[in-house]
Amino acid sequence: MKTLTRKKRNYLPENLVVHGWQNIESFYQELQQRPIESKEAVLQWLADRSETDAVVDEEYRWRYIRQTCDTDNETFKDAYEDFIQTIMPNWMSIGNELNKKLATSAFVKDLDQERFFVYLRHLQAQLQLFREENIPLSQQVQLLSQEYGATIGAMTIEHEGKEFTLPQAGVFLQQQDRNLRKSIFEKVNNRRIQDKEKLNNLFDELLKIRHQMALNAGFTNYRDFMFAELGRFDYDVHACEQFHKAIKSEVIPLVNEIYAKRKQALQVEQLFPYDLEVDVANLPALQPFSTQDELIEKSVKCLTQVDDYFAECIAIMDNMHYLDLNSRKGKAPGGYNMSLPEIGVPFIFMNAAGTHRDLETMVHEAGHAVHSFLMRTLPYNFDQEISSEMAELASMSMELMTFDGLSAFYNDADKKRAIETHIEGIITMLPWIALIDKFQHWIYTNPNHTSTERENKWLELHKELSADIVDWNLYEDFRKILWHKQLHIFEVPFYYIEYGIAQLGAIAVWRNYKQNKAVAIDNYKNALQLGYTKSIPEMYKTAGIQFNFSREYVKELMDFMKNELSN
Incomplete structure (x- = not known):
C-alpha cells in the first residue's frame, strides 16, 4: 500500500524538530535580516519562509490532533498548551515583522501580480489587523476554547446500566420506540443543563x-474584526443578511413541508424534537458499518465508484494511520480533517x-482530504491556506457525488432511503446555518448583553429560523441552550455561514454531476487544485458554478432539490 513522505527540505535541516521556539528562532531571524535585492531574491525568500512556516504549522497541528484524540492525556494537553504559550506568541510576532519586511520591499512590485494577488491582498489585511497586545489575548482564547472541548467530551449519560457519550447516545434517537427516544432526548439535554452555567460563564469570558x-x-x-480576519474580501455583512433572508423565504417553507409529511407518516398529534431522526416507515435505523475498519473499507469502495483518485487518498491515509474515527470517552467532540502542510497528507x-x-x-471529511492531496504540489505554504467557502465546497460536493457509491454500504432500498434522508438533511440544515450566523452577528454587535438576554435572543431567532411545526413547548429550557452544542460558536467564531454558501455551491456541483459526471469531476478537481491562488468567485467559476446566494438563486436550487426528492 502506498505511503507518502514529505518533500526534501531546501532551507531547514532535514532532522530539525520543533520542540521549542529555540529550535526554529535562528531561521526566522535569518529571514528577517536577509537582504532582498531582486525579484529572484523575493521568490527565494518566500520559498524559505514558506518551508519554515510549514514545519512550525505542522508541529502545532500534530499537538492539536493528539490532545483532541485523548483529552485525558496530560502530556498531550501540556504539549499543546506549551505551543500556545511559548511558541505561538513568538511565531505571531516574527510573522508580523516578516510581513512588514515583504510589504516594504521595492521588488514586490516585480512579482507576477496576478499569481500573487490573493496572497498580497491577505498580507496587507494581516498587517492592518496585527496588534502586539492581541497576542496574549489570542492565547487566552485558544486555551479557553480548549475547555469547551474538554467539558463536552466529558459529558455522558447512563442507560440500562451502561455509560454512553453524547454522540453514542444520539444513536437511540433513531430507534422506533418513542418512549425510548423521549427518555434519551431528556437525559442528554438534562446532562447539558448540568453544565449550562459553566458554559455560559466560559462564553462570557470568550466574548469579553x-x-x-x-x-x-x-x-x-468583533464581527467586523472577524470579517477582516477571515479574509472575506468577496462578500460582506449585507450579503450574509441576504443569505439569512433567502433561507427564511425559500427554504423554511420546504422544511415545514418535509416535517408535515413526517408528522403525518408517524401518525402523531405533535411532532417533538425527538421525532426528527427516526425512520417514518417504521424501518430500523440505517446501520452502514459497525467498526472503524469496516467504515474505512466501505468508504474506499464508495469513493471508487466516483473517482479512483478519491479512493486512493483515503487508502493512503489508512495505511499511514492518519484516521481516528470511533467515538470514545475522553475524546473531544466533533469531527475534522486536519491538513498537514509539510507532508501534505491530512488527518481525519x-x-x-x-x-x-x-x-x-x-x-x-474525505472531500476535505482530497482537497489537501490536490494541493500538495502547490509551491508555497500560503497557497494552501484556503478560504472556508472553498474548503466546504470540496467536502459538501463530495457528500452528494458519493450517492453513486452508497451501494458499498446498503442494498438498493436502503440506498434510496439514505439518499432521501441526506437530501432532507441538507434542506433542514440550511436554516440552522443561517440561525447560527445571525445569532453571532447579534452577539458580537451587542457585546454588553447578559446571559439572560442572550438566551432570549437565541429563542427569538430560533423561532424565526426553524420549522414552526416542531413542538418545543415542553422543552423551553432545553431550547434555550441549543446553541451550546455548536462548537464553532465557542472555538471558531463566524466560521459557519461558509457551510451554507458552500452547500448552495455543492448542490450546483451535484446538478452538473448528474448532467455530465466526467466534466463535473474535472471542474471540481481543477478548482481544488488552485488552493487559494484565485478569488472565491473565480474558483467557483472554475468548478462550473456560481458564487451566489440571492433569493432567486436559492429558489432555483431548492426547486432542483425538491424535484430530486420527488424522484
Whole structure:
C-alpha cells in the first residue's frame, strides 16, 4: 500500500524538530535580516519562509490532533498548551515583522501580480489587523476554547446500566420506540443543563476577550474584526443578511413541508424534537458499518465508484494511520480533517458510532482530504491556506457525488432511503446555518448583553429560523441552550455561514454531476487544485458554478432539490 513522505527540505535541516521556539528562532531571524535585492531574491525568500512556516504549522497541528484524540492525556494537553504559550506568541510576532519586511520591499512590485494577488491582498489585511497586545489575548482564547472541548467530551449519560457519550447516545434517537427516544432526548439535554452555567460563564469570558481584541485593532465590534480576519474580501455583512433572508423565504417553507409529511407518516398529534431522526416507515435505523475498519473499507469502495483518485487518498491515509474515527470517552467532540502542510497528507478525526450521519461525516471529511492531496504540489505554504467557502465546497460536493457509491454500504432500498434522508438533511440544515450566523452577528454587535438576554435572543431567532411545526413547548429550557452544542460558536467564531454558501455551491456541483459526471469531476478537481491562488468567485467559476446566494438563486436550487426528492 502506498505511503507518502514529505518533500526534501531546501532551507531547514532535514532532522530539525520543533520542540521549542529555540529550535526554529535562528531561521526566522535569518529571514528577517536577509537582504532582498531582486525579484529572484523575493521568490527565494518566500520559498524559505514558506518551508519554515510549514514545519512550525505542522508541529502545532500534530499537538492539536493528539490532545483532541485523548483529552485525558496530560502530556498531550501540556504539549499543546506549551505551543500556545511559548511558541505561538513568538511565531505571531516574527510573522508580523516578516510581513512588514515583504510589504516594504521595492521588488514586490516585480512579482507576477496576478499569481500573487490573493496572497498580497491577505498580507496587507494581516498587517492592518496585527496588534502586539492581541497576542496574549489570542492565547487566552485558544486555551479557553480548549475547555469547551474538554467539558463536552466529558459529558455522558447512563442507560440500562451502561455509560454512553453524547454522540453514542444520539444513536437511540433513531430507534422506533418513542418512549425510548423521549427518555434519551431528556437525559442528554438534562446532562447539558448540568453544565449550562459553566458554559455560559466560559462564553462570557470568550466574548469579553474577543471584543477587546477588536477594539485593540481599531474596530467597533468583533464581527467586523472577524470579517477582516477571515479574509472575506468577496462578500460582506449585507450579503450574509441576504443569505439569512433567502433561507427564511425559500427554504423554511420546504422544511415545514418535509416535517408535515413526517408528522403525518408517524401518525402523531405533535411532532417533538425527538421525532426528527427516526425512520417514518417504521424501518430500523440505517446501520452502514459497525467498526472503524469496516467504515474505512466501505468508504474506499464508495469513493471508487466516483473517482479512483478519491479512493486512493483515503487508502493512503489508512495505511499511514492518519484516521481516528470511533467515538470514545475522553475524546473531544466533533469531527475534522486536519491538513498537514509539510507532508501534505491530512488527518481525519471523527466520533463515529455506526450511524448514517457518521457515514455522511466520513465522505464530508474525505472531500476535505482530497482537497489537501490536490494541493500538495502547490509551491508555497500560503497557497494552501484556503478560504472556508472553498474548503466546504470540496467536502459538501463530495457528500452528494458519493450517492453513486452508497451501494458499498446498503442494498438498493436502503440506498434510496439514505439518499432521501441526506437530501432532507441538507434542506433542514440550511436554516440552522443561517440561525447560527445571525445569532453571532447579534452577539458580537451587542457585546454588553447578559446571559439572560442572550438566551432570549437565541429563542427569538430560533423561532424565526426553524420549522414552526416542531413542538418545543415542553422543552423551553432545553431550547434555550441549543446553541451550546455548536462548537464553532465557542472555538471558531463566524466560521459557519461558509457551510451554507458552500452547500448552495455543492448542490450546483451535484446538478452538473448528474448532467455530465466526467466534466463535473474535472471542474471540481481543477478548482481544488488552485488552493487559494484565485478569488472565491473565480474558483467557483472554475468548478462550473456560481458564487451566489440571492433569493432567486436559492429558489432555483431548492426547486432542483425538491424535484430530486420527488424522484
